Amino acid sequence: MNYNNAKEQFEKYLNSYDRDNGKVRLKIIHTYGVVHDMTEICKRMQLSDEDTELARIIALLHDIGRFEQLKRFDSFEPTTMDHAAYGVQVLFEESMIRQFVPESTWDDIIHTAIARHSDFKLEGITDPLTLLHARLIRDADKLDNCRVKLEDDLLVFMGASGEEIGAQAITPVIYDTVFKNQCVYSPDRVTRMDYWVSYVAYFLDINYRATLDIIEEHDYLNKIIDRIPYSNPDTRQKMEDIRTHLAEFIHTSPGYTWN
Template sequence: MDFKHARGVFEDYLNGYDREDEKIKLKIIHTYGVVKSAREIGHRMHLNEEDQQLAELIALLHDIGRFQQLRLYNSFSPDTMDHAAFGVQLLFEGENPMISRFIEDRSYDELIRVAIARHSDFRLEGIQDERTLFHAKMIRDADKLDNCRVKLVDSVEAMIGVPQEHAGEGKISPKVWESCLRKEAVSSPDRITSVDYWVSYAAQYYDLNFKETWQIMKEKNYISRIIKRLEYKDKDTREKMEILEQQMNAYMEKILC
């Protein structure tokens, strides 16, 4: 397994897209951010070299379907395309599947396919093979870890469709708040207000799998920084966001202890 070779193939693939397009650029940055996150989590776990390389390869390819989604629809919306399913189709279907350009050894195909196909599922369920399950969890953690960076540096308006100064307005919808109190990620259909979306960006971290990921979350103080990025003008919303911050940080401390 040669990650350097795979990265070169990926770069050649990207040359078929407009690298100056802001959305393409953001997705490229995110891809390499997820690779970096997988590397950091894996190093903290002291993964063997084979699984470390495999985790980084999956991270490199996990969002390969996004680029065609942007070309066709100029949108990341799941209403336009299931980017994970399309990525799997792109990599594994046909007489000469694209995956063989990234890695010669085809014995990893099923593991890679499942990990990429399931990386954006609301819940990870039904994977019986232990190694496949590990890598499915790894890509989900690495993806969410880089999304912390995204939530702190990218445009709020680009993420939720309203300017940052208005994004914290309004109340948290009951179903969204119920998910938070249950210490669960928020289901997309339950989000109604702009602040619901921001709450869901924080609550997604209840779905992290590894202690090593939580260690990084704590070191970078990601939970508090994401929650505090917006100004919450409604008193009830402001109080609930304070509760959510305290609750999530306490949840993190419990895991780390």
């Protein structure tokens, strides 16, 4: 198991896709951002070298299904393709995993972590090591998505400008969900503001204190909320309520423990 070898194979895989396409380019940057964040989380959690290497490889491969989704549908929407399911199909049903990891020792962990990384809730995993890696990739994925929400072009990943988004209302069920300490269920989103709320609500699904510490240190909650100019007065007030609630959650949540 060697991350650098896996990276070489990943770069070869990407040659089948249009690297000049804006959405493809965003996903490539995101992939390596998740690897970077995974490395930092593992360091802070003082994980073993083996677990760190495995976690970095899972991070490298977690969105491998996205590239075919973009090629076929030019969309990130889950209604067009289940990118996690397609990713494990490519890796395990088509046996591509052996190009990235020659040994089969960690196949079950890799399969589960990638297949479950975008599930609404992570449930039903009983093996402690598998659960560790399934939680890690969900944390690292969300952590880089903080960068995405701050740096990437809103028109590319939101399909609207900040001004357009901030003029919209927040659907009541979306607002109420946050105060139940639950993530937003994708089909419940109606407006682009609902989508924006869902991107801060995923802080409620962070697993490890190390990840929450990074979120606090980078002030991601405030930076993401403040990226949008809220011209809708009701939306502006609701976002301040959400800010207060989530800041308290991020600061006080103990997270899960490992070892």
